[in-house]
Amino acid sequence: MIDKLSWMTIYPELVLLVMACIIALVDLSTTDTHRTRTYVLTLLTLAVVAVLSGMQATDAKSYYGFGGMVVSDSMGNWLKCFASLALMVTLVYGRPYAADRGMLRGGEMFTMSMFALLGMFVMISGANFLVIYLGLELLTLSSYALVALRRDNAVASEAAMKYFVLGAMASGFLLYGLSMMYGATGSLDTTEVFKAIASRKVNHQVLVFGLVFIVAGLAFKIGAAPFHMWVPDVYQGAPTAITLMIGAAPELAAFAIIIRLLVEGLLPLAIDWQQMLALLAIASLLVGNLAAIAQTNLKRMLAYSTISQMGFMLLGLIAGVVNNSTYNAQFAYSAAMFYIVTYVLTTLASFGIILLLAREGFESEEITDLAGLNQRSPLYAGVMAIAMFSLAGIPPLVGFYAKLAVLQALIASGQGMYIALAVFAVVMSLIGAFYYIRVVKVMYFDAPVTASTVSAPRDVRTVLTLNGALILILGIVPGGLMALCADAIVATLAG
Structure with missing residues (x-):
C-alpha cells in the first residue's frame, strides 16, 4: 500500500496531470479560434501548480516517496x-502568434505544453534512473509534437524530423549509460548507486564507460557542443512560440537531472565527469560565440547564444569537487542554478520581443527586422536591449551577476586549471558581446524598415514590461535570488 507521504511528494504533478486531462476534455467543446477558455484554464492551473511548488520549496527537508523513487x-x-512560471509567460507571449498562424484550431498547444511540463516535473523529482528517463521521454515526445504543430509548414516539419531523429539518438545514449550503471551497481536508485560507487567495490572502467554515455546524453539535452547539432536548426525551423517553449523551461529540468544523476548519484566519480564537462564547456563557449557572430537570422543567433550560455553554466558544475573535497560544492552548484534561472528569465524577454514583432505572414526573424525599433516603440526596444545586455553580461543587469557567480566559484577552487578556464570564459564573453551589442545597434541607430507602430495585447505588454523590469531589478539586488539558490542547493545536498 502506498503511504500518504508518497502522494504528498508528487501532489503538484497530480494536480497538473488531472487538470491537463480536464482541459483537454473542456477544449473539445470550444469553438473560439483564440481558445480563450482553454488559455485561461491553463494559466490558472500553472499558477496554482507554481504556488504549490513554491510552498513545498520553503520546507528545507527532503522527502522520499514510492520506495525512494x-x-x-x-x-x-x-x-x-x-x-x-516560465511556461505561463511563454503561453502569454505565444498565443497571439499561434492564433495568427492557425495553430489554435485545436487546443493541442496548451495541453501538449502541460504534458511537457509534467515531464519536466517528473525529471526534476526523479531519484531513480527509470523515473528520470520516463520524465525525459514525456518531455521530448511532447516537444516533438509541438515543433510539428504547424502542420502546413514544411520548415517546421523538417525541424521536427531533425529533432526527433537526433533526440532519439541522444535518448539511446543516456539509456545505455544508465543501463551500464545499473549493471555495475545493481541498483536504479541514485542514493544506492552513490553508496555502491563510494564503496569502491565496483569496476571503475565499467563506471567510466557508462558515464561517458550519460554525459553525452545530458549534453545533447542542454545543447552543449559538440552535441549541439539540433539547436540552430530546431530554433530556426520551429514556430517561434514553440522555440521559446523548448528553449526556456526545459533548461531548468535539464539542470535538475544533471544534479540528480551526476551529483546525487555519481559524485564519487566527480573527478571523471568534471573533466568531461570542462571539455564540453570549452567547446560550447568556442562554437557558440564564434558561430553566432556570422548569423543574420535572430533566432539562429540566439540558438548559438544558448550553446555558449550552457557552456558557461557547465563551468559552475565543474568546480564542485576539488582534491576530493566538496567544500566548494554549495558555491559552485548554487552559482550554476542561479545562472540557469536568470538565463531562462532573459530568454523569455528576448523571444517575447521576436513574437511581438511577428505579424501574420511575417516572422520578424532577421536581425535587420529590428531596425529602428526604438523609433517605433521605445518600450519594446528598451526591453530587448536589457535582454541583450544581460546575455552579454554587462552590469548592472542580472546576467552580469550570474557570470560573476560562476567565475567566483571557479576562482574559489584555487586550482590553476579552473582559474585559466575563468580567464578563457571572460575572453569568450567579450567576443560574445559583439553579436549582442549588434542587435542593440540595429534597434537604435539603423533606419526603420517600416513606419508602423508596434501594438500588443494588454496581457503581453504587461508581462513583457515586468519581464524586462525583473532582469534589471534582479541585477541591482541579486542577493535574494542568490540566497534562495544557495539555500536550495545546501538543503538538497544535505538531504
Whole structure:
C-alpha cells in the first residue's frame, strides 16, 4: 500500500496531470479560434501548480516517496515553480502568434505544453534512473509534437524530423549509460548507486564507460557542443512560440537531472565527469560565440547564444569537487542554478520581443527586422536591449551577476586549471558581446524598415514590461535570488 507521504511528494504533478486531462476534455467543446477558455484554464492551473511548488520549496527537508523513487526537496520544488512560471509567460507571449498562424484550431498547444511540463516535473523529482528517463521521454515526445504543430509548414516539419531523429539518438545514449550503471551497481536508485560507487567495490572502467554515455546524453539535452547539432536548426525551423517553449523551461529540468544523476548519484566519480564537462564547456563557449557572430537570422543567433550560455553554466558544475573535497560544492552548484534561472528569465524577454514583432505572414526573424525599433516603440526596444545586455553580461543587469557567480566559484577552487578556464570564459564573453551589442545597434541607430507602430495585447505588454523590469531589478539586488539558490542547493545536498 502506498503511504500518504508518497502522494504528498508528487501532489503538484497530480494536480497538473488531472487538470491537463480536464482541459483537454473542456477544449473539445470550444469553438473560439483564440481558445480563450482553454488559455485561461491553463494559466490558472500553472499558477496554482507554481504556488504549490513554491510552498513545498520553503520546507528545507527532503522527502522520499514510492520506495525512494521520487524526491521532494527545496531545489526541485523551486525549479518546478520557476518552470511553471516560465511556461505561463511563454503561453502569454505565444498565443497571439499561434492564433495568427492557425495553430489554435485545436487546443493541442496548451495541453501538449502541460504534458511537457509534467515531464519536466517528473525529471526534476526523479531519484531513480527509470523515473528520470520516463520524465525525459514525456518531455521530448511532447516537444516533438509541438515543433510539428504547424502542420502546413514544411520548415517546421523538417525541424521536427531533425529533432526527433537526433533526440532519439541522444535518448539511446543516456539509456545505455544508465543501463551500464545499473549493471555495475545493481541498483536504479541514485542514493544506492552513490553508496555502491563510494564503496569502491565496483569496476571503475565499467563506471567510466557508462558515464561517458550519460554525459553525452545530458549534453545533447542542454545543447552543449559538440552535441549541439539540433539547436540552430530546431530554433530556426520551429514556430517561434514553440522555440521559446523548448528553449526556456526545459533548461531548468535539464539542470535538475544533471544534479540528480551526476551529483546525487555519481559524485564519487566527480573527478571523471568534471573533466568531461570542462571539455564540453570549452567547446560550447568556442562554437557558440564564434558561430553566432556570422548569423543574420535572430533566432539562429540566439540558438548559438544558448550553446555558449550552457557552456558557461557547465563551468559552475565543474568546480564542485576539488582534491576530493566538496567544500566548494554549495558555491559552485548554487552559482550554476542561479545562472540557469536568470538565463531562462532573459530568454523569455528576448523571444517575447521576436513574437511581438511577428505579424501574420511575417516572422520578424532577421536581425535587420529590428531596425529602428526604438523609433517605433521605445518600450519594446528598451526591453530587448536589457535582454541583450544581460546575455552579454554587462552590469548592472542580472546576467552580469550570474557570470560573476560562476567565475567566483571557479576562482574559489584555487586550482590553476579552473582559474585559466575563468580567464578563457571572460575572453569568450567579450567576443560574445559583439553579436549582442549588434542587435542593440540595429534597434537604435539603423533606419526603420517600416513606419508602423508596434501594438500588443494588454496581457503581453504587461508581462513583457515586468519581464524586462525583473532582469534589471534582479541585477541591482541579486542577493535574494542568490540566497534562495544557495539555500536550495545546501538543503538538497544535505538531504
